[in-house]
Amino acid sequence: MTSRYIAIDWGSTNLRAWLYQGDECLDNRQSEAGVTRLNGRSPEAVLAEITHGWRDAATPVVMAGMVGSNVGWKVAPYLPVPVHFPAIGQQLTPVADKVWIIPGLSVSRDDNHNVMRGEETQLLGARQLAPASLYVMPGTHCKWVLADNQQIFDFRTVMTGELHHLLLNHSLVGAGLPEQETSPEAFAAGLEKGLCEPALLPQLFEVRASHVLGALPHEQVSEFLSGLLIGAEVATMCERFPGEQAITLVAGKSLADRYQQALSRVGRCSTFVSGDAAFQAGIRSIAHAVAN
CATH class of the missing domain: 3.30.420.310 (2-keto-3-deoxy-galactonokinase, C-terminal domain)
Structure with a gap:
């Protein structure tokens, strides 16, 4: 039987969580308890609240977004590009038992200094759903990402x-x-x-x-x-x-x-x-x- 797991998108102002059994979404929840809106609560307490009734000791939780920033739960180090897509999921930062944060990506050159956090997870999915050599990710800070099917080469914001x-x-x-x-x-x-x-x-x-x-x-x-x-x-x-x-x-x-x-x-x-x-x-x- 395929194991259960929990996926979380934890940004600055909002939090969204999904309970999965394999590829089937069993339940989902959302909260305004972004990492800048914890109102004195610890990240552990917010996680326990949003996943109440979902977890046992064996249920893993994978999180992405600003939860891994310097204003989040714990800094998940940036992976420098170029980086192979699989490396994103192989260098997770543990924050509690069976709870991990996905790393962000960075560029640091004389002609380009850039970071992303959260979009790297979208890139993994976009590569599966609609592979391309240039990904444009509009939003508050729009990312332009140069890649192939194997790795991410560069990006601008x-x-x-x-x-x-x-x-x-x-x-x-x-x-x-x-x-x-x-x-x-x-x-x-x-x-x-x-x-x-x-x-x-x-x-x-x-x-x-x-x-x-x-x-x-x-x-x-x-x-x-x-x-x-x-x-x-x-x-x-x-x-x-x-x-x-x-x-x-x-x-x-x-x-x-x-x-x-x-x-x-x-x-x-x-x-x-x-x-x-x-x-x-x-x-x-x-x-x-x-x-x-």
């Missing part, structure tokens, strides 16, 4: 999601705006500008000037800004990763659609894999091996 949030909520660009609305037209207009003029710094204040002067509807600033930032990111990163590589987008559907639109405009085809599906496939591959 673009702070597109965070920059959009900061500009819209904590800068003059978004000051005084009403509630924002969805607008494919405003997004497409921003995307075109970002793709054609990816040097962003001179353009950011123009976003404010455009809505102050009436050239951009006040309710559509978020959409235009999203298109501008994603367009600039895609234009810049496609120059850094030129060629005809197969591209797999690992993200939620709505965000992946925006990046697919941008990639299509520069002549790059892409395949979409749900970020959740990729994460679960990746962590299951590690946890299943540990359990058996």
Whole structure:
């Protein structure tokens, strides 16, 4: 009989847990007890709470995400790239009896200093579900990852999601705006500008000037800004990763659609894999091996 195991995605602000028997998910739970929101509780106590009734002494737990960072339970050291995919699951950090954390990945060169934590688990799953030589992982900090079927060679990070949030909520660009609305037209207009003029710094204040002067509807600033930032990111990163590589987008559907639109405009085809599906496939591959 295939053993039970528990897979956990433990980030800064949220925690998600799945109980598996082989490849069958028996139950799942989620909590707002991310590693920065423990409210005085220990990680051990939070783990016991989220897995209550699931575990016996033989049930292994494999965790990924910020739980392995310097603000988490215990630092799970970064593996430097290039790194072979199987090595990710072979260098787990133990934190309690039959409880492990998956390592992050790092790049440290004169031309590139980068880290990831959590995305490496998504990469393991994306490699199974939609193998590619370039993985684009949109989100708060978008990762562009160069790989083949055997190993990860390099990656870069673009702070597109965070920059959009900061500009819209904590800068003059978004000051005084009403509630924002969805607008494919405003997004497409921003995307075109970002793709054609990816040097962003001179353009950011123009976003404010455009809505102050009436050239951009006040309710559509978020959409235009999203298109501008994603367009600039895609234009810049496609120059850094030129060629005809197969591209797999690992993200939620709505965000992946925006990046697919941008990639299509520069002549790059892409395949979409749900970020959740990729994460679960990746962590299951590690946890299943540990359990058996």
